[in-house]
Amino acid sequence: MAAAGGHIQRLRDEATCSICLDYFKDPVTIPECGHNFCRSCLVLFWGESEAEASCPQCRERVHRRSLVSNRQLANVVEIAKNLSLQEGKEEGGKGGVCEEHPEPLKLFCKEDEAPICLVCDKSKGHKEHEVIPLEEAFEEYKGEICRRLEILRKEREEILAYQADLDKESKDLLKLTETERLKTVEKFRELRQFLEEQEKGLLSDVEEVEKEIVGRRDEQLARLSRKLSSLERIIQEMEEKRQQPASELLQDVRRTLQRYEKRESPENPLPFPPELRNRILESCDLNHLVEDAMKQWKDAVLYRKQTQKANVTLDPDTAHPQLILSKDRKSLRWGDKPQALPDNPERFSVWPCVLGREGFTAGRHFWEVTGGSGGWWALGVARKSVERKDNFNFNPERGVWAVRKLRRKYLACTSPHYSPLSLREKPRRIRVTLDYEGGRVSLSDADSGAELYTFSGASFSGETLLPFFHLNDFETHLSIS
Numbered sequence: 001m002a003a004a005g006g007h008i009q010r011l012r013d014e015a016t017c018s019i020c021l022d023y024f025k026d027p028v029t030i031p032e033c034g035h036n037f038c039r040s041c042l043v044l045f046w047g048e049s050e051a052e053a054s055c056p057q058c059r060e061r062v063h064r065r066s067l068v069s070n071r072q073l074a075n076v077v078e079i080a081k082n083l084s085l086q087e088g089k090e091e092g093g094k095g096g097v098c099e100e101h102p103e104p105l106k107l108f109c110k111e112d113e114a115p116i117c118l119v120c121d122k123s124k125g126h127k128e129h130e131v132i133p134l135e136e137a138f139e140e141y142k143g144e145i146c147r148r149l150e151i152l153r154k155e156r157e158e159i160l161a162y163q164a165d166l167d168k169e170s171k172d173l174l175k176l177t178e179t180e181r182l183k184t185v186e187k188f189r190e191l192r193q194f195l196e197e198q199e200k201g202l203l204s205d206v207e208e209v210e211k212e213i214v215g216r217r218d219e220q221l222a223r224l225s226r227k228l229s230s231l232e233r234i235i236q237e238m239e240e241k242r243q244q245p246a247s248e249l250l251q252d253v254r255r256t257l258q259r260y261e262k263r264e265s266p267e268n269p270l271p272f273p274p275e276l277r278n279r280i281l282e283s284c285d286l287n288h289l290v291e292d293a294m295k296q297w298k299d300a301v302l303y304r305k306q307t308q309k310a311n312v313t314l315d316p317d318t319a320h321p322q323l324i325l326s327k328d329r330k331s332l333r334w335g336d337k338p339q340a341l342p343d344n345p346e347r348f349s350v351w352p353c354v355l356g357r358e359g360f361t362a363g364r365h366f367w368e369v370t371g372g373s374g375g376w377w378a379l380g381v382a383r384k385s386v387e388r389k390d391n392f393n394f395n396p397e398r399g400v401w402a403v404r405k406l407r408r409k410y411l412a413c414t415s416p417h418y419s420p421l422s423l424r425e426k427p428r429r430i431r432v433t434l435d436y437e438g439g440r441v442s443l444s445d446a447d448s449g450a451e452l453y454t455f456s457g458a459s460f461s462g463e464t465l466l467p468f469f470h471l472n473d474f475e476t477h478l479s480i481s
Helices: 002-014 039-046 071-090 118-122 134-190 192-242 253-261 274-283 285-289 294-305
Strands: 027-029 036-038 107-109 114-116 131-133 307-309 323-325 331-334 353-355 364-370 376-383 400-406 409-412 429-435 440-445 451-455 465-471 477-480
Touching: 002 071, 027 039, 027 071, 036 039, 107 118, 107 134, 131 134, 134 192, 134 253, 192 253, 323 353, 331 465, 376 429, 376 440, 400 440, 400 451, 400 465, 409 451, 465 477
Parallel strands: 307 364
Antiparallel strands: 027 036, 107 114, 107 131, 323 331, 331 477, 353 465, 364 429, 364 477, 376 400, 376 465, 400 409, 429 440, 440 451
């Protein structure tokens, strides 16, 4: 009898759809891989998209219109249903027989979480317990397992998809570093005598970035592998539990459900921050300067080595009420109406301006701003003592060194009048460079390296200088990097 039951169970498994975990309904076969599913299950799984789909079981790419009805499998399903029905009748119910009272196990005690017979239900031990029909309990707990199993499967799919994205992004980044390596080697070959030490330094930076990429990738892959292994074990346990008959499935079912509850939450933090790609590009951006004269290129290399990139964030205490700052304080835009903000001494009340939180009293620093192709803005550096509560001109005499955009015109904020700038291309990303000891503030196109304007000969007198931003345009959105 046990052997016969095992054969029936195997037949039942073969007649079960792996998506809905029930007997096949209108079974169809995917010709590309030979796997079978309910037609309706595949329609729900693939959704309404007409694009090329994949097999839910083996992930092979398939054509949605190539499904073939499997009549032989439908006949096998009917045979499995009939055999299961006959087996249940012969055993006197799905629950087996009570060991204490040789009676069929037709009830389920929710307090003890165990199948019981009618005699057990009348006993003192279960008199006050909540008891439901065994079939109802079977369906209830099987449904719980199935729901959790579906969540686990989705989590597994998310991890697999994340692994694929991780591998693709790491390959793209490594390809980018390889491209920049070749450019660097070629340019330094032309200027080998002077630039040999610079070449080694830049290649070392690229290699460090490569190591960081590989290290981050390997670290994330190892973490995902551990998570995946844990999920696979839980899934296997629930798969085995799901396929058990009622008497076995309901035994110790709470421990199985607790394994699901205690699993690690599926958090997939991004392993490659945008700053990493910027580091790759920044490590090799000297290539754009080679077309200039040899002396200018040499000076630029030496100057850049001594210039540090500043981590600039916006100071909300200085922001004009009309300006909306992002949560990370890295971007700003023009709001629909002024905000209800306290009129503290640091806040700009007339001009829609905001200052950076980080101040500079020495050294060479730079930061970059994206969005400069918009309509009405100004970027640069300002003294900490700059006017906040009244109208004032943007020029060095009033403590501001900046370039301004008025619709289509680019202007240097010089004194007494602004100086028009003649540019070949509109800059998409603007670099602001401060040389405190040298008394220089330079603004340039961060992509091409072309200079917009340089203020020189300034005396900052030991006062703190702050990044300066002015925005008066709905169409412009400035972001700091």
